[in-house]
Amino acid sequence: MVKKDVLKEIKDKFSERILKLWEKSPRRIYIDLKAEDIPGAASFIFKALKARFVIASGVDTRQHIEILYHFAFDELGKIISLRTLLDRRNPEIESLTSIITGTEWIEREIHELLGVNFRNHPDLRKLLMPEDYPPEGEYPLRRDFK
Amino acid sequence: MSVFRKKARLSNPEKPETILDLEMVVDSGATYTQIPSSVLHQLGVRKQFKRKLKIATGEIIERDAGILQIQLNGETGPTWVIFGDEGSDPLLGAVTLEEFGLAVDPVNKILIPVPELMLAAGKTVIPIGPYHPLQEEPEFFRLHVEGERVVGLDIELGYNHRGIEKLAESKTYDQIIFLVERICGICSTSHPIASVQAVEDVGGVEVPERALYISSIIGELERLHSHLLWVGLAGHFLGYNTVWMWAWRYREPVLDIFEQVTGNRQHYAMMKVGGVRRDIEDSDIPAIEKAVDALVPIADMFKGAIVDDPVIHARTKGVGILTKEDIQNYGALGPTARASGVAIGVRRDHPHAAYGLVDWNVITQEEGDVFAKAVVRVLEMYESVKIIKQCLGKLKKVKGEIDAKVKEIPPGEGIGHYEAPRGEVFHYVRSDGTNRPVRYKVRAPSYMNVPTNKTSVVGETVSDATIILAAVDPCYCCTERTAAIDTNTEKRTLTGQDLIKLSQEKTKRIADELGLEMESRLQGILK
Structure with missing residues (x-):
């Protein structure tokens, strides 16, 4: 059963590790974390608080590669998104596939389109594009993609 | 030598x-x-x-x-x-x-x-897909089969990758609605609803009440025609071609309503940031009411033909089961989740449009098999009719604006999601204050539902595979393009037609064993 105040539970558990917490509205909450804190927080939200994994989305902000992991608390009508910023020259983060089966495809996709290396992902083959396009090292959703 | x-x-x-x-x-x-x-x-x-x-x-x-x-x-x-x-x-x-x-x-x-070979008798790979004229998402399933049993499944996608997210970065917010409408021909209003919601979330736009009812009416009409489409195809795969023809016949009046209200049978172009593009005139309401009322006995008929049919029970009960844990792990959505007893649905949980303003139920089943998924879809048609009728009633009373006339989208980010016929569509948008987004992310329900086949198909028989793959309603998964190839001889042994035939013959065999004469029985029900 989902606890009433999931946001308080997350705050209590990860208080000093939360870089920024933004309640855009009661239904949309964004929490910024360091990349190494993502697996722990995702595991707590998904396994202990029983949130539904919606999807992850990546964006090239020119300074960083940013990844958002969106979780839905359906019984509360809330979406909590975990945000992390990765070094644009060498974007790397631990894969969540061992925690959430449903992250397998989207991590492959972000790897393919934004060039993020998900450590310990079982299968980082291309998901959407052909084998031979775009060439190795070019990522279609990066700002500098031509 | x-x-x-x-x-x-x-x-x-x-x-x-x-x-x-x-x-x-x-x-x-x-x-x-x-x-x-x-x-x-x-x-x-x-x-x-x-x-x-x-x-x-x-x-x-x-x-x-x-x-x-x-x-x-x-x-x-x-x-x-x-x-x-x-x-x-x-x-x-x-x-x-x-x-x-x-x-x-x-x-x-x-x-x-040298290592000697030990292969199970007749170990075969059956490729299903990737193309099929009925689906908007080509997918390629590779079934690994030992004798009759499926022992493994590979899924390959990308055959119809159109770069919608990349394209969206070069379009204005108004154009994006038309772009995402074309992601899918069947749930073609679900993506626009999620899209305008995401953009409205960036700017915190309040949408006029009348527009909310119109959104919900369009959304539910779409669910009706989509579920009827599925019922027909599921019938076809099981060998009930009468069900197929009749389901699609009764889908036509729904498309006629669309034509009358929006001008189009598909791709209705009704959504707009801050409201809807066209009003529903009072003079159109009686015709819509009449058409949706006429769908209730149709739904009854399919309930009789499918839900109470002992042959369908034999073919679909206990087949392709997904447990609650599977649903949670894969993040599966929509009727696929609700058929496994996971009572989620964006319409109720994150109410948008008019869903918080009218009375209706979330349909769930506990078993998680193909049958449960069929039951959920048939019963959801009644709820859609209920929602449409209440919204039409409100339209008669709630007059006024249908558009908040949004001029500018501020910098920021927004999330929009909507319960499409197959489950939640999810849109994320990042704005820098210009009229185009910096990033536009779309997640369709099949993206989460299709991987569940890895769990539900393995261990089942080849003749059940088509209906299990079809049960998540992946916008019709290329089954007629199927070919079975003997790995030893590289020779085609089964075509897609053969696989469907295999499934249909199994139904007939069960019907014969139960002493039921299928077609004439159905003709009796479908009058």
């Missing part, structure tokens, strides 16, 4: 006390091992049967054959032996080499052990 000799120890398996060591010529060009008759007589090998052999001149000759015990490369075992001519070389033939798992290395003149 280089010829070399190999020492072998020979004996008679029936009288193993006599042993003879012999230098034999390794000749993988000869089928059988061959030894001069006098040597075999010395060992007491009996002539047990005859073999026909082709010799170098092309002539066919007949020779006696028996069974010889042979020790080769440290291993001992029996092998067939041909009684050869006097004075001929003793030959070590291909069959014997294969029996001992040895390959010839002609350069180093040795025999090398």
